[in-house]
Amino acid sequence: MKYLFDSxxxxxxxxxxxxxxxxxxxxxxxxxxxxxxxxxxxGFTSWVERRIAGRMxxxxxxxxxxxxxxxxxxxxxxxxxxxxxxxxKATDPVLFRLAPYxxxxxxxxxxxxxxxxxxxxxxxxxxxxxxxxxITSLVVIGILMAGWSSNNKWSLIGGVRSAAQxxxxxxxxxxxxxxxxxxxxxxxxxxxxxxxxxxxxxxxxFRNPFTFVAFFIFFASILAEGNRTPFDLPEAESELxxxxxxxxxxxxxxxxxxxxxxxVWVISALLTTLFLGGWQIPGITDLGATIAAATSLGKWFxxxxxxxxxxxxxxxxxxxxxQIRWTLPRLRVDQLMIMCWKYLVPMGFVTLLGxxxxxVLPREGAWAWFHLSVQGIMTLIGFAIVAxxxxxxxxxxxxxxxxxSLENWL
Amino acid sequence: MNITFxxxxxxxxxxxxxxxxxxxxYSRNIVRAGFSLLGAFAGVAGLYFLAQANFxxxxxxxxxxxxxxxxxxxxxxxxxxxxxxHSTNPRQMVIPATLMGLISAAMLITIALYFPWRLxxxxxxxxxxxxxxxxxxxxxxxFEFLSLLxxxxxxxxxxxxxxxxxxxxxxxxx
Numbered sequence: 001m002k003y004l005f006d007s008x009x010x011x012x013x014x015x016x017x018x019x020x021x022x023x024x025x026x027x028x029x030x031x032x033x034x035x036x037x038x039x040x041x042x043g044f045t046s047w048v049e050r051r052i053a054g055r056m057x058x059x060x061x062x063x064x065x066x067x068x069x070x071x072x073x074x075x076x077x078x079x080x081x082x083x084x085x086x087x088x089k090a091t092d093p094v095l096f097r098l099a100p101y102x103x104x105x106x107x108x109x110x111x112x113x114x115x116x117x118x119x120x121x122x123x124x125x126x127x128x129x130x131x132x133x134x135i136t137s138l139v140v141i142g143i144l145m146a147g148w149s150s151n152n153k154w155s156l157i158g159g160v161r162s163a164a165q166x167x168x169x170x171x172x173x174x175x176x177x178x179x180x181x182x183x184x185x186x187x188x189x190x191x192x193x194x195x196x197x198x199x200x201x202x203x204x205x206f207r208n209p210f211t212f213v214a215f216f217i218f219f220a221s222i223l224a225e226g227n228r229t230p231f232d233l234p235e236a237e238s239e240l241x242x243x244x245x246x247x248x249x250x251x252x253x254x255x256x257x258x259x260x261x262x263x264v265w266v267i268s269a270l271l272t273t274l275f276l277g278g279w280q281i282p283g284i285t286d287l288g289a290t291i292a293a294a295t296s297l298g299k300w301f302x303x304x305x306x307x308x309x310x311x312x313x314x315x316x317x318x319x320x321x322x323q324i325r326w327t328l329p330r331l332r333v334d335q336l337m338i339m340c341w342k343y344l345v346p347m348g349f350v351t352l353l354g355x356x357x358x359x360v361l362p363r364e365g366a367w368a369w370f371h372l373s374v375q376g377i378m379t380l381i382g383f384a385i386v387a388x389x390x391x392x393x394x395x396x397x398x399x400x401x402x403x404x405s406l407e408n409w410l
Numbered sequence: 411m412n413i414t415f416x417x418x419x420x421x422x423x424x425x426x427x428x429x430x431x432x433x434x435x436y437s438r439n440i441v442r443a444g445f446s447l448l449g450a451f452a453g454v455a456g457l458y459f460l461a462q463a464n465f466x467x468x469x470x471x472x473x474x475x476x477x478x479x480x481x482x483x484x485x486x487x488x489x490x491x492x493x494x495x496h497s498t499n500p501r502q503m504v505i506p507a508t509l510m511g512l513i514s515a516a517m518l519i520t521i522a523l524y525f526p527w528r529l530x531x532x533x534x535x536x537x538x539x540x541x542x543x544x545x546x547x548x549x550x551x552x553f554e555f556l557s558l559l560x561x562x563x564x565x566x567x568x569x570x571x572x573x574x575x576x577x578x579x580x581x582x583x584x
Contacts, residue, residue: 020415095445102448126537127464134468137476141448144483148441160487163480170476187538 030122034111042261043073049261049322056326083250088151091247095149099142100248100255106138107259110266115189117279117307118287128189129177132270133170136225139259140166143234143244146256150247158243161333162234166225168340173221175348179214179355180204180274193278197285205275206378210354215275217344217351222270224336226263228321230328233336268317269310276313279306419460427453435511436504444479444486451475465538 054061147159184195430449458467
């Protein structure tokens with residue numbers, strides 16, 4: 001959002017010191033805005049997740065506070081504020097208090113580089129996606145710190161499991177990211193979206209068979225990095241109580257959960273940006289040129305439409321991520337490591353190489369038709385898979401006849 | 411003297427690095443020493459960001475915080491009885507070590523002050539593109555050589571820790 005600041009302060013004639021101060025103030029304002037978005041999203045998602053979980057487990061879920069229980073998250077947040085902050089005697093007090101403050105920025109800082117729409121990103125740094133992968137590794141340290149300082153075996157096992165899982169899954173995740181970075185030739189999040197198009201067959205996921213596989217590798221790895229089921233071994237409640245969060249209470253506990261739910265948004269936004277065309281609007285080939293040509297009111301319309309596109313795609317993925325959590329059983333530790341090192345990492349290398357081969361293939365003449373038909377076939381396959389899943393769900397619902405109630409959806 | 415905003419940030423970051431470094435060196439609790447490394451690494455990354463070397467800064471965080479530090483902490487946490495500071499960290503050599511540190515610091519500062527550094531009049535714009543091109547063009551052979559070295563180190567590590575399963579089915583370390 002630096003360009004907005006520049007255009008705002010262009011005719012103010014500020015002294016260098018005042019400009020710096022104004023810039024610092026601007027950064028604070030933007031950060032506060034992103035923080036508010038993250039907080040409300042995390043809270044709202046906690047309610048959505050609990051409602052969906054309730055439906056999937058044939059119960060109701062929170063329904064008392066507000067319409068359909070929609071204000072439950074505010075009540076929970078207030079409750080955590082008022083709870084006593086218990087710090088057990090046997091803990092390492094300094095590290096125990098510090099850990100939530102390391103986990104929180106690790107999850108929050110990723111929001112800085114997410115492109116929410118055309119030109120709507122807190123910071124448009126040239127290393128966007130690399131920055132996000134780097135900064136989220138702060139979470140590992142925080143989790144290890146929480147696990148160790150709790151002085152509790154379950155916490156320690158949870159912390160070490162989480163760290164092992166995150167640093168292992170960073171590798172297939174990084175390879176899958178590289179697969180699309182090779183195609184786009186940039187690490188900048190904005191340019192990664194620009195390299196794709198509005199219609200599904202322009203998206204990176206359907207660009208060639210290898211990126212299609214890379215999408216699923218990335219999905220699995222980033223779910224594991226976010227400690228989401230089926231990879232939530234660090235918090236496996238059947239064996240570890242609550243893993244590294246066992247000893248935490250009140251706001252410190254909430255900080256961990258905050259990060260976890262905010263991570264759901266980061267996961268979905270990254271998938272949208274890298275593979276599903278980000279904020280691109282179907283039918284518009286060059287959004288930048290369209291916005292430059294539009295009137296001042298039209299500019300707002302196009303920008304808001306791009307934001308809406310991004311939110312639709314990301315929200316759909318958030319919904320999917322939540323459904324995956326309540327559908328799949330948890331993996332075992334050895335299965336987790338086998339899946340990462342024996343399957344995802346070699347597959348990641350193959351997708352990277354294959355995508356690079358597609359990149360060096362010529363694009364002129366008959367080759368253009370080849371590329372177009374590959375994209376078309378991949379899109380058809382993708383939609384066939386989605387249609388198959390929907391069909392199966394439809395069949396299952398109808399096979400149950402009156403034993404399932406589809407009323408009272410919320 | 412004209413103090414600018416980057417100067418203030420630099421002083422804060424330097425204080426962070428030195429403070430955390432002191433904890434790493436002097437803390438008797440080796441776990442806390444390990445976690446203090448985080449501050450030192452993050453401070454160095456901050457210095458890179460201050461110098462507008464975004465890529466190096468992010469790489470510093472990714473490799474040192476996300477990789478090296480985690481491995482160090484793993485090693486610390488998997489060692490038995492590490493929390494007993496008296497047996498694991500007796501702190502016998504504080505004075506000689508401090509003296510050695512001060513001497514080497516004095517040498518480094520002297521070199522830094524007297525070396526004729528070449529100042530570039532224009533701020534270099536180190537984008538990822540130019541870095542990538544330099545690595546795969548001008549410096550291709552050193553780059554590949556380093557990759558080979560890392561690969562050799564990795565294979566060596568695997569060879570050292572590998573277990574061989576004998577025909578009887580009994581595992582035996584090599």
